[in-house]
Amino acid sequence: MAFLKAMDFSRAAGTPDPATVLKAMLDSYVYERDLLSRCGERRLSRVVKAVGHGAAAVEPGVDGLVQYLIFELADGDVRTYMNLQADLDLAWSLRTLHEVAIGVRQLHWHGVAHLDLKPSNVFTFAEEGSKVGDLGSALEMGTISPNEAKEHPGDYRYAPPEILYRHQPPDWSRRRFGCDLYLLGSMITFLMTGVSAAAALQGYLDPRHRWGTWRGSWDDVLPFLQEAFGKVLDDFSAAVHPAARNELREMVAYLCEPDPTKRGHPKNLSMKGNELGTERFVSGLNLLASRAEAGALK
Amino acid sequence: MVPRWRSAFNTLEAGDLAPLAGDIPPIVDSALLQEKLNEWKATRTVPFASDLVGAGMMSGQLGEVREAAEWLVGLEEQAPLTVRRLASQALGRTRANAESRRITGELIAQQVTKVNPAVHKLRSVLQRYPRNPLAWVDLARSYASLGLLDQADRAIRAAITLAPNSRFALRSAARFFVHRRDPERARHILRASPATSHDPWLLAAEIAVSTVIGGGTSKFVPTGARLMKVGRFPASQTSELAGALGTVEILSGSRKDAKRLFECALIDPTENAVAQAEWANQKIGQVGIQERHFQLPRSFEARARRQYAEGNWQQALEEALGWLEDEPFSSNPAIFGSFVASIIGDAESGADLAVRGLDANPNNPILLNNLVVALANQSMIREAREFFSRIGRPGAEDPDDLAVWSATLGLIEFRDGHKEAGRALYQASRTMSRTAGNQLKHDMATLYLVREELRSPGADTPELVQNLMKELQTPTNPIVRTLLTSVAMEIRGKGLG
DSSP states (O other): OEEEEEEEGGGGGGSSOHHHHHHHHHHHHHHHHHHHHHHHHTTOTTBOOEEEEEEEESSSSGGGEEEEEEEEOOSEEHHHHOOOSSSOOHHHHHHHHHHHHHHHHHHHHTTEEOOOOOGGGEEEETTTEEEEOOOTTOEETTSOOGGGGSSOSSOGGGOOHHHHTTOOOSSHHHHHHHHHHHHHHHHHHHHHHSOOHHHHHHHTSOGGGSTTTOOSOHHHHHHHHHHHHHHHHHHHHHHSOHHHHHHHHHHHHHHSOSSGGGOSOHHHHTSTTOTTOOHHHHHHHHHHHHHHHTTOOO | OOOOOOOHHHHHHHTTTOOOOOSSOOOOOOOOSHHHHHHHHHHOOHHHHHHHHHHHHHHTOTTTTHHHHHHHHHTGGGSOHHHHHHHHHHTTOOOHHHHHHHHHHHHHHSOGGGHHHHHHHHHHHHHHOOOOHHHHHHHHHHHHHTTOHHHHHHHHHHHHHHOTTOHHHHHHHHHHHHHTTOHHHHHHHHHHOGGGGGOHHHHHHHHHHHHHHOSSOOTTHHHHHHHHHHTOSOHHHHHHHHHHHHHHHHHTTOHHHHHHHHHHHTTSOOHHHHHHHHHHHHHHSOOOOOGGGGGSTTOHHHHHHHHHHTTOHHHHHHHHHHHHHHOTTOSHHHHHHHHHHHHTTOHHHHHHHHHHHHHHSTTOHHHHHHHHHHHHHTTOHHHHHHHHTTSOOOOTTOHHHHHHHHHHHHHHHHHTTOHHHHHHHHHHHHHHHHHHTOHHHHHHHHHHHHHHHHHSOOTTHHHHHHHHHHHOOOOOSHHHHHHHHHHHHHHHHTTOO
16 A cells, blocks of 8 residues: 555646646656655665656546655654653654654755655654655755745744744755754654644744744844743753653754754764764664663663 | 843833844745644544644644644643643743743842842853853843953853844943943944944944044944934834934034934933933933933933932932842942932931942942941941042042042041041042032032031031031032031021021
8 A cells, every 4th residue: 555645736727827836836746756766766764755656637638637646655644653641652752753863864965955844744654663754845955946946845834943034044055954953853842742843932932023923133033032942942851751851952952953053963063064964863862762662761 | 322231021121122124024824724633633632732733823823723722731631741831822821931031030130139049040041051142141230230240241242152143132242341341342342243234223332332432423423323314213213323323412512413313312212212311401401301201111210310400319219229220230320329318318228229339349439438428427437447448549630539538538537536637638628629610519528517517516616617608609509409408407406507
């Protein structure tokens, strides 16, 4: 069995400029299809594989044509298996995070930024564990994507602050890979506390500084974001299992830092060419997960 | 017109951090919640509910997630606290951030003697997350209020390193470095930021600091004037800029332009602008201050100065207390208040204010002097001499300061039973004040001498008192009038008048 993602081009018909809309939809479909194909060739084990693609005519005419992608079928997304009502299954959560971090690392190694990493895009497989899915918003360095023109191709509701306040770094890597780091950190906060980083931050902001309200400069709002982030970290610490608290707090502090120029592991930030590296987070999560699975985290 | 330096919370509440109208509109997120709503309804689990509520909060679609939020809150201990807090926030039932910031803000605003808990709390906050410029600024302010200027310096520099273009950090740093008597450093920091040239609040700060430095006007005066003329910003955003420019005009002798600018400053002013307008009013008169201006929150300085100008000493003292609470690191409210206390003979309040001012400014000679006067008036001679010994004797080139020093020592000697020495010192003070052309200080020294003579009467007291009182011209100064009334009562009480 597999999962089918279909592109409904009939949506273009009701728009003022159907030709342009149709082209954009087709370009997006082709981009995602080709990106998935390259990911498959690269054998990215922690990225959901596309196993096929094609087109089917469901109605006569061009707008009755449905392009589709076929993915390996997951058992659900990560929300299906999280258990926040009973004692947190720490080992499962940490291993899932480790697998998600691997998925991000694999994509980054090949110059691909996911940009839409969120709970509904982390899929769980009974035998294989968790994988990162839905590359519909992804961008690959050095390629031309219809998404490149968008300020943020992904879901704004999980996005890092610099996107919400429209102050993205000019450097492509820092802008795109930096976003993924934030989203990885947000996955940590969600699996551990049930709250994404963006929502947690919003809750601690004065209404005047919230992203839907603020009309001032980035320089003037950033200190308030950082102040709120300090409180988010304190809440996170209080909520996380004591055995993993210090390490996970540190990771979230590095990954979800509101200032995009300072986001990342400090040891990477000082390394030219790998400032946004994910290796330390992968290994850190692996260590924690292994200890939890061995029963050493009590 | 140097910026006020308050806690981040109080500065925010005062409106000093209101954003300038931006050209970039906020992002409009039209993503629908329907899919998440359907997922939650189908599963009825906490992860789906919390994901839905979080997404709703981010997109402002709180109505759609209300049911899920209520459900989460209703789970009580079965849902993690973080999730229940998120749900409560979505339902508008908590204001976690405002409450915690208000508490921190009040903690910062407390009296100097209670500032140490604020230092402890802020250091703890920064240890857990050092990249918090607001906390660094508040920590600097707390240190400054304890007179720990080196520590404050390090903290404010940390804030500027983290937030080199933040209006709050820059204005706070400017105020600190002026307090530290390093206005050149304040100006350097302001000029180094590209934000200064287009933010009226920062322009105001730079122009004010340049005025403090002297030696010519700020190079940003034309920029500030242009910004005022263009009229791009509302009056509330340009109040302090107008006040700073008006101050420049007063100092360069242009009364007409100064009045025009202060009129602008007072349309929708900050309390700082009102205080400056009150100063301007004393200088050139008729700058258009209205009663409503004194009702602004935290308008302590403006009200204190107005009450002082009208001779309402008790009210001036009360406002000085509020002013000191508002600016615990500054010597100005403590100097002002302890002096006012001495006029009305409230030695206890005078000593308290002077001590609090000295906590933040340990070697301020004026505060030391005022404390000595208050202690001597309470016959605490040993303590008075101890603090007096910390005041260096001014040189002959500072006749005003020397006159004050001489009078204060004269008071100590009188209260210590050394009448002849006391008399000689007061006479010296009167002579120096007259030579320096300071009628106020001369008259005050005369009246204080009369008071001390009445307290330790001798055979020559009636004649001496009569001769001294004859010297006093018809006073117009409210201070002299108040002291004269008090002394006249004492004279009558002794049966000499």
